[in-house]
Amino acid sequence: MRHVAALAGVGIKTVSRVMNDEPGVSEATRQRVLQASQQLNYQLDMAAGSLRRSGRQTLSIGLLLPSVANPFSSEIHRALEDTLSERGIAVFAASLDDNPEREKALVAAFLGRRVDGMVLTPIARSQAYVIPEHSRDLPMVFIDREPVGIEADAVVTDNAAGAARAAAHLLGHGHTRLAYFGDTPDIQTARERRRGFLEQLGQAGIPTSTVSVREGLRDVESARLAARAVLASDEPPTAIFSSQNLVTFGVMRALKELDASRRVALVGFDDFALADMMDPGITVIAQHPERIGRLAAERLLARIDGDDGAPRTYVVPSELIVRGSGELPPSY
Amino acid sequence: MRHVAALAGVGIKTVSRVMNDEPGVSEATRQRVLQASQQLNYQLDMAAGSLRRSGRQTLSIGLLLPSVANPFSSEIHRALEDTLSERGIAVFAASLDDNPEREKALVAAFLGRRVDGMVLTPIARSQAYVIPEHSRDLPMVFIDREPVGIEADAVVTDNAAGAARAAAHLLGHGHTRLAYFGDTPDIQTARERRRGFLEQLGQAGIPTSTVSVREGLRDVESARLAARAVLASDEPPTAIFSSQNLVTFGVMRALKELDASRRVALVGFDDFALADMMDPGITVIAQHPERIGRLAAERLLARIDGDDGAPRTYVVPSELIVRGSGELPPSY
DNA sequence: TAACGATGAGACAACGTTGTCACGAAATAT
DNA sequence: ATATTTCGTGACAACGTTGTCTCATCGTTA
Numbered sequence: 128m129r130h131v132a133a134l135a136g137v138g139i140k141t142v143s144r145v146m147n148d149e150p151g152v153s154e155a156t157r158q159r160v161l162q163a164s165q166q167l168n169y170q171l172d173m174a175a176g177s178l179r180r181s182g183r184q185t186l187s188i189g190l191l192l193p194s195v196a197n198p199f200s201s202e203i204h205r206a207l208e209d210t211l212s213e214r215g216i217a218v219f220a221a222s223l224d225d226n227p228e229r230e231k232a233l234v235a236a237f238l239g240r241r242v243d244g245m246v247l248t249p250i251a252r253s254q255a256y257v258i259p260e261h262s263r264d265l266p267m268v269f270i271d272r273e274p275v276g277i278e279a280d281a282v283v284t285d286n287a288a289g290a291a292r293a294a295a296h297l298l299g300h301g302h303t304r305l306a307y308f309g310d311t312p313d314i315q316t317a318r319e320r321r322r323g324f325l326e327q328l329g330q331a332g333i334p335t336s337t338v339s340v341r342e343g344l345r346d347v348e349s350a351r352l353a354a355r356a357v358l359a360s361d362e363p364p365t366a367i368f369s370s371q372n373l374v375t376f377g378v379m380r381a382l383k384e385l386d387a388s389r390r391v392a393l394v395g396f397d398d399f400a401l402a403d404m405m406d407p408g409i410t411v412i413a414q415h416p417e418r419i420g421r422l423a424a425e426r427l428l429a430r431i432d433g434d435d436g437a438p439r440t441y442v443v444p445s446e447l448i449v450r451g452s453g454e455l456p457p458s459y
Numbered sequence: 460m461r462h463v464a465a466l467a468g469v470g471i472k473t474v475s476r477v478m479n480d481e482p483g484v485s486e487a488t489r490q491r492v493l494q495a496s497q498q499l500n501y502q503l504d505m506a507a508g509s510l511r512r513s514g515r516q517t518l519s520i521g522l523l524l525p526s527v528a529n530p531f532s533s534e535i536h537r538a539l540e541d542t543l544s545e546r547g548i549a550v551f552a553a554s555l556d557d558n559p560e561r562e563k564a565l566v567a568a569f570l571g572r573r574v575d576g577m578v579l580t581p582i583a584r585s586q587a588y589v590i591p592e593h594s595r596d597l598p599m600v601f602i603d604r605e606p607v608g609i610e611a612d613a614v615v616t617d618n619a620a621g622a623a624r625a626a627a628h629l630l631g632h633g634h635t636r637l638a639y640f641g642d643t644p645d646i647q648t649a650r651e652r653r654r655g656f657l658e659q660l661g662q663a664g665i666p667t668s669t670v671s672v673r674e675g676l677r678d679v680e681s682a683r684l685a686a687r688a689v690l691a692s693d694e695p696p697t698a699i700f701s702s703q704n705l706v707t708f709g710v711m712r713a714l715k716e717l718d719a720s721r722r723v724a725l726v727g728f729d730d731f732a733l734a735d736m737m738d739p740g741i742t743v744i745a746q747h748p749e750r751i752g753r754l755a756a757e758r759l760l761a762r763i764d765g766d767d768g769a770p771r772t773y774v775v776p777s778e779l780i781v782r783g784s785g786e787l788p789p790s791y
Numbered sequence: 792t793a794a795c796g797a798t799g800a801g802a803c804a805a806c807g808t809t810g811t812c813a814c815g816a817a818a819t820a821t
Numbered sequence: 822a823t824a825t826t827t828c829g830t831g832a833c834a835a836c837g838t839t840g841t842c843t844c845a846t847c848g849t850t851a
Contacts (some may be wrong), residue, residue, distance in 0.1 A: 128807065138831040143809060151829060173571045174506035174517070175807035178836045185506070187551070187572070195552070196537035198530060205528035208554055217568055219519070220527070220552045222540055239505045240519070257713055259500045379736060401733055404711060451619045460837060470801040475839060481843035483799060510806045795850075801842080813832085820825070 128143040128169070135163035161193050176239070187217045187236030188427065191230065191247035194222040198249070199372070199397065199416050203270060207418025208245060214428065216243070227251040234258060238265075242348055249274055260407045266430035268423045272315045273440055280430070281440040282423045286316050286396075287323030289412040289445035290370065293394040294327035296410070296447060297366045302392060304459045306339035306357055306364035308350060308378055312372045317342070320396055339364050350377025351384075365457035366392035372399055379409065394453040398446075403450050410453025413446045460501070463533065471475050478503050509573070519549045520759065521569030523562065523579040526554040531704065531748050532580070535602060538752025539578060542723045546760065559583040560608035566590060570597075576759045581606055598762035600755045605772055612762070613772040615757045616650050618653030618728075621744040621777035622702065625726040626659035628742070628779060629698045634724060634789045638689055638696035639669035640682055640710055642703045649674070652702040652728055682709025683716075690717055697789035698724035704731055711741065726785040728777075735782050742785025745778045770773070 128146075132139040139157055144152050145160040152160075163169075177185050190207060192200035208218055219242065221233045237245055238259070242336050244266035251257050255276030258267070267283040297305060307324055310317040321342070325335050339357050344350040350369065354377060357363065369375040375395030382388045389407060397415035422441055460478075464471040469488055474483050477492040484492075485589035495501075509512040509517050522539060524532035540550055551574065553565045562583050569577055570591070583589045587608030590599070601613040629637060639656055642649040653674070657667050671689050676682040682701065687708060689695065707727030714720045721739060730745035754773055 139807090140809080140831060140833095141829085143807095144830090145807085147503065153829060156829080170567065170570050170591075172510075172573060172807055174573060175510055175836090176509055176809070178504075178807080178838090179809045180836085181810075183836085194537060195527070195540060196530075196533045198533075199529075201528045201530075201533040204552070205526060205554060208527060208552075212553070215568070217551045217553065219549045220536070220540075221544070221549065222537060234500065236547070238502050239551065241504060241506060245536065259502075376733070376736075381735065399733075400731070401708070401737075404708075404737065404740055405717065405733075471838080472801060472803095472835090476800090476839095479839085485799060504837055507806090508839070510808090510837080512806085513840075513841045515806085668798085686808080793851085798845105798847080800844085800846100803841090805840085806838085807846090808836085810835085811833090814830085816828085816830105818825100818827070821823080 128171075131160065131164045131169045134167060135160045156390075162294045171340055175316050183241070184243050184431075185241050186215050186283065187219060187240070189233070189240075189242045189245040189247075190218050190220045191223055191233055191237075191245065193248055193250075196222070198399070199341050199414065202416035203420035203423070206417040211273060211420050211423035211428070223248065225250055229256070231257050244268070244368045244431050246423050246427060248272060253277075254279075255329055266311060266427055268427045270419055270423050278297060278438045279436050280426045282419050282426065283440060283442055284316070284414045284419070285442050285444050286319035287326075288459070289396065289414075290320040290323035290368070291327035292445070292447050293368050293396070293412050293453075294324045294331075296449075296453055297368065297392060297394060298328070298331050298333075300366075300392065300454055300456060302364075302366035303333060304362060304364045304366070304457070306341070306367045308344055308353060308367060308369045309340070309342045309375050310374065311343045317370055324368055324370075335366050344371075344374045344377065347373050347377040347380065350374040351380045352377075354378045354381035355385065358387065358391065364391070365459065366394075366453075366455075367396045369393065371395075372397040375399070375409065375411075379405065388452070389455065392453055392457070394456040397458070398448060402448075405450075405452070407455070408450030409451045411448050413448050415443055415446070417428070418443050422423075460503075463492065463499055463501045466499060467492045473625050478666065494544050500769040508537070515573070516575050516763075517573050518547050519572070519574050521550060521565070521572075521574045521577040521579075522550050522552045523555055523565055523569075524552065525580055525582075526556060527552050528554070530731070531746065534748035535752035536754070539756045540620060542753050542756035543760070546581045555582055557582055559589070563589050568669040576600070578602060578755050578759060578762050580604060585609075586611075598759055600759045600762070602751055602755050610733075610770045612758045612770050614758065615772060615774055616648070616746045616751070616753050617774050617776050618651035619658075621728065621746075621779075622655035622700070624777070624779050625700050625728070625744050625768035625785075626656045628658070628785055629700065629724060630663050630665075632698075632724065632786055632788060633657060634696075634698035635665060635697045636669070636694060636698070637665070638673070638699045638791070639673045640685060640689075640699060640706050641672070641678055642700045642706065643675045656700055656702075673725065676703075676706045676709065679705050679709040679712065682706040683712045684709075686710045686713035687717065690714075690719060690723065696723070697791065698726075698785075698787075701725065701727045703727075704729040707731070707743075710732055711737065720784070721787065724785055724787040724789070730780060734780075737782075737784070739784045739787070740782030742782045743780050745780050747775055747778070 132142045161246045241359045246268050254274035267279045273281045313457040341353045369378045395411045399409045464474045580603045584609035586606045599611045605613045671687040701710045725741045730743045734741040
């Protein structure tokens with residue numbers, strides 16, 4: 128900046144004024160400064176600016192996701208970016224990989240970079256442990272899962288209601304022997320989905336004990352093996368609900384291997400690309416990552432702008448998408 | 460930092476020394492400072508540090524992708540993150556959406572944040588227009604496409620060779636009436652793939668004029684319509700090569716609608732989830748985003764560390780994955 | 792005992808900005 | 822004609838750090 132000032136023959140404060148579009152600069156000098164800055168290819172140093180500037184905004188936020196490569200996460204990422212980029216806010220994105228150590232380290236990294244806010248998918252048992260006291264007043268929005276041990280906004284899917292809808296759908300098609308395939312119950316969303324599914328069955332008079340419940344399924348392969356085992360049992364289920372993308376894939380594989388895709392009904396939680404191209408098309412409870420991302424961004428911006436209302440949890444409804452696999456009749 | 464110093468009863472420089480693990484601090488004072496900093500939940504301000512620090516690293520880089528929500532892009536993102544996070548480097552990720560204006564604006568945004576380097580997928584015709592002179596010395600690595608008008612490292616897939624392999628594969632299965640479905644030839648990768656495909660056919664004695672070439676296909680729908688049109692023609696192709704993910708999806712849809720999935724061979728560029736679950740499985744030329752990302756990260760780190768060798772283009776080989784759709788015999 | 796080097800610690804300036812204030816000149820009001 | 826306001830501009834301190842330098846203390850050696 129000193130160089131620009133020297134070249135234009137003005138004081139540095141005048142350059143600062145021009146670069147920030149502040150008033151009180153004559154058109155003549157403005158042009159002179161602009162020309163000098165272009166000649167030197169000068170660009171304001173945001174970090175130095177926010178150091179001095181009151182309010183001290185860095186126009187950047189931190190985003191913590193299970194993995195940036197996970198399609199569900201990356202759609203949330205995209206929606207956040209779209210909303211935030213209108214305000215010139217840049218996004219630091221990082222992947223957690225279910226590792227609480229990483230969660231802690233990444234939060235610290237964001238804090239050290241003085242982000243204006245954070246959006247995170249929590250994994251540690253309690254976030255009080257992960258988020259230092261001092262950042263109580265740092266705008267934070269949790270997504271997908273609600274925070275524990277800390278008061279903050281959250282944007283989540285209606286997991287229990289969505290799973291209940293899946294149950295009702297399968298019941299409506301005459302199924303009474305059902306199976307639940309789920310992720311590990313350590314995860315709040317997985318617990319909620321199980322609860323919603325089983326409670327709905329309970330209300331229809333189907334005791335939980337008659338439902339095949341398989342949990343702790345974290346990847347395609349474990350889900351595939353679990354599905355094969357359950358389908359090979361004496362009284363196999365006539366319908367399966369899988370609580371998550373990868374689990375759905377595993378079940379699909381097992382059904383295909385056993386040539387049972389058209390015999391056993393399937394409803395999966397989470398939509399995915401090409402679900403309609405399968406044979407039959409896969410009926411799913413779709414989440415709306417773009418709405419979750421947008422809502423999270425809006426809440427974060429509101430907090431950054433000073434909204435200090437009580438923290439709230441926002442629920443984004445899921446949606447049943449009928450494609451064939453969930454409408455197969457029971458076959459005994 | 461002043462507060463920590465006051466609480467510990469030392470000078471601020473001593474606190475700085477402790478926080479940076481510099482030598483020359485007695486264990487006793489070190490403990491006192493550490494305790495004070497924990498009590499106040501103090502954390503170094505990286506921005507202020509890099510302002511003063513010589514070398515002036517911010518430990519952050521910028522990443523420009525077609526879209527963070529694009530699976531291919533997000534896997535590159537992930538690989539980059541994995542390599543860079545070992546060095547404590549954070550990633551600003553942003554989406555381009557084929558918009559040269561955005562490209563320019565985002566590069567400026569990164570520059571203003573004084574990133575240590577950038578990894579980008581260029582879209583503008585020339586990057587000289589987009590990248591200011593002054594950042595000549597900013598480490599930059601281009602991915603997926605080579606830069607124009609600027610000398611820099613690039614990491615790309617062997618697009619022409621991969622497409623040629625697809626052509627050879629189809630020829631090997633007896634096809635002589637082929638179709639090429641491609642993205643807009645504005646994009647370097649699309650041009651390369653077309654060239655590779657057609658040249659290979661030419662070498663086999665199949666004149667380009669007999670190949671149905673449809674280009675400018677940017678999404679599933681346009682590809683679907685184009686495929687329907689070509690397949691309804693007098694002498695429909697017995698095999699199709701689609702040069703990109705979305706185009707492949709469109710062709711798959713058209714084939715399914717026409718009940719021709721088992722009659723017309725298909726090889727797609729880009730692998731995708733569940734390709735093996737289709738009926739038949741989709742044969743593809745797979746790129747290796749994780750290798751591209753890792754290599755790009757390594758090159759960027761080398762540049763950041765001062766490597767000033769001549770810029771090079773690194774080619775990551777693609778791979779033919781056989782799944783059924785590409786091995787169907789011609790049916791006249 | 793005097794001279795010396797090693798060690799721990801702080802004072803101070805500087806990094807690139809912006810907020811505050813002051814100043815001179817021009818424009819307006821009295 | 823003089824007093825007052827407005828306008829354009831720059832000097833200076835401060836933001837939170839770190840590099841450089843200096844200084845006091847202590848133990849060692851001649």
